[in-house]
Amino acid sequence: MNILDNTASGTDTPICSAKGCRADAVWVLAWNNPKLHTPERRKTWLACEEHREHLSKFLDMRGFLKDVVTLEEWSAAEGQ
Known part of the structure; x- marks a missing residue:
């Protein structure tokens, strides 16, 4: 997933996924549903x-x- 898909309107700042929250994101929570997704997804x-x-x-x-990592760490790993 491109983290920038979850940005505040008109900005490139990723925002929190919590319902109704418009705060800047600091953390990435990586997850999968084993009933729907392959283990590596x-x-x-x-x-x-x-x-x-x-x-x-x-x-x-x-x-x-x-996994839970900082947005900075996640972005750096995606850029490699």
């Missing part, structure tokens, strides 16, 4: 500092959460 949610723990717990309770 990663979908992403973005999170601000305030929503990182809540979104992580939501995904982890379902067994979907695979």
Whole structure:
């Protein structure tokens, strides 16, 4: 997924995926649903500092959460 697909209108700033949140994203939560996705596939949610723990717990309770990294780290890895 291109992280910039989840940007604030008119900007290139990625925003949090939490419902109704318009804060800048700081974290990338990589996940997959094993019933739907191959093991190597990663979908992403973005999170601000305030929503990182809540979104992580939501995904982890379902067994979907695979990794949590900073947006900076994720972007650097995508650029390689």
